[in-house]
Amino acid sequence: MTDTECRAGTNALTALMDNELSREEAFALENHLRDCPSCRQEYESLLYAYQLTCRMPEIEVDPSLWPQIRSKLSSESMIGRWKRFIHGLLFDRPWVPATAALGIVAVVLFLLVGPPPDNPASKEFSAFVQQREILFKRDQGVLFRSGGFNRYEPRRNPFMRQVQYTGQNPFRSRR
Amino acid sequence: MIALNVLTLVTLFAVPAATQEDGWERTRAEAEMQHEIIMLLIENKQFEQIPVAAEKIFELEFPEDQQNLFVREAQLLTDALLHHQETAIAHQVLDIAIKCARDDKVKARVFREKAYLFKKEGNSEEALRYFEESLELERKARLAPD
Numbered sequence: 001m002t003d004t005e006c007r008a009g010t011n012a013l014t015a016l017m018d019n020e021l022s023r024e025e026a027f028a029l030e031n032h033l034r035d036c037p038s039c040r041q042e043y044e045s046l047l048y049a050y051q052l053t054c055r056m057p058e059i060e061v062d063p064s065l066w067p068q069i070r071s072k073l074s075s076e077s078m079i080g081r082w083k084r085f086i087h088g089l090l091f092d093r094p095w096v097p098a099t100a101a102l103g104i105v106a107v108v109l110f111l112l113v114g115p116p117p118d119n120p121a122s123k124e125f126s127a128f129v130q131q132r133e134i135l136f137k138r139d140q141g142v143l144f145r146s147g148g149f150n151r152y153e154p155r156r157n158p159f160m161r162q163v164q165y166t167g168q169n170p171f172r173s174r175r
Numbered sequence: 176m177i178a179l180n181v182l183t184l185v186t187l188f189a190v191p192a193a194t195q196e197d198g199w200e201r202t203r204a205e206a207e208m209q210h211e212i213i214m215l216l217i218e219n220k221q222f223e224q225i226p227v228a229a230e231k232i233f234e235l236e237f238p239e240d241q242q243n244l245f246v247r248e249a250q251l252l253t254d255a256l257l258h259h260q261e262t263a264i265a266h267q268v269l270d271i272a273i274k275c276a277r278d279d280k281v282k283a284r285v286f287r288e289k290a291y292l293f294k295k296e297g298n299s300e301e302a303l304r305y306f307e308e309s310l311e312l313e314r315k316a317r318l319a320p321d
Contacts, residue, residue: 128290
């Protein structure tokens with residue numbers, strides 16, 4: 001009794017129960033079952049299950065069952081497709097997960113470290129530049145609004161002697 | 176005798192004050208003239224002569240209460256040169272002003288002018304650097320004993 005014979009025998013057991021073997025094949029298998037206790041035990045347990053199944057009453061199948069099964073199958077195939085896609089993404093193109101991982105690390109680092117601190121001098125500097133721009137325009141000799149009036153102040157010599165306008169007649173005798 | 180003492184006192188206090196005033200008047204007149212020369216140089220577009228002419232103003236002895244004129248002149252020259260896009264000459268003029276500035280407060284204000292000039296040139300980094308330096312100088316000037 002060889003292992004090959006046992007393997008061939010157990011494979012053909014269901015075919016024997018369904019009367020699908022030729023007469024010679026069935027005869028050879030029955031001979032083998034007579035001589036091989038382990039195959040015979042296998043045959044007997046299979047036969048018992050087969051007879052149990054045959055004794056079960058037939059069930060009326062709900063006609064709506066098949067569409068349900070089909071939709072379930074298709075959703076499972078969708079999951080399968082997703083699984084395949086993710087598998088392909090992870091293992092077929094390794095640069096994709098590597099880039100994503102780097103991106104996540106960068107985001108985490110940015111959140112941990114935070115943006116560069118705002119220079120306090122830069123705010124003060126912008127205010128200074130704004131004020132200086134007004135002076136620049138005035139030095140250009142342009143009109144600018146001051147105290148609700150449009151004033152024109154041309155560039156003048158800063159070292160010129162200050163002359164105060166008193167509003168008095170300059171030709172009036174001081175005596 | 177009393178009259179003589181009074182006269183001595185008047186001479187002691189009034190004469191230096193008058194001399195000081197005369198000194199400033201001379202400085203002012205000189206600066207006024209020099210400023211007009213610079214304005215003429217700008218008008219004639221003889222920009223390369225401006226730093227030397229400006230140095231003559233910045234080298235003058237400005238009394239404590241007239242230091243703002245030193246800064247004002249630096250501002251005016253910067254603006255005038257900026258209007259002619261002569262930023263390199265403006266930098267030279269301001270460097271001379273920094274060299275001649277006698278105290279940190281004035282120097283700080285000229286540093287701000289440098290910062291403004293850099294900003295106008297589009298060099299924000301250098302502008303901020305000069306501005307920060309001016310803040311530092313102002314801080315030092317505040318801390319320094321009078």
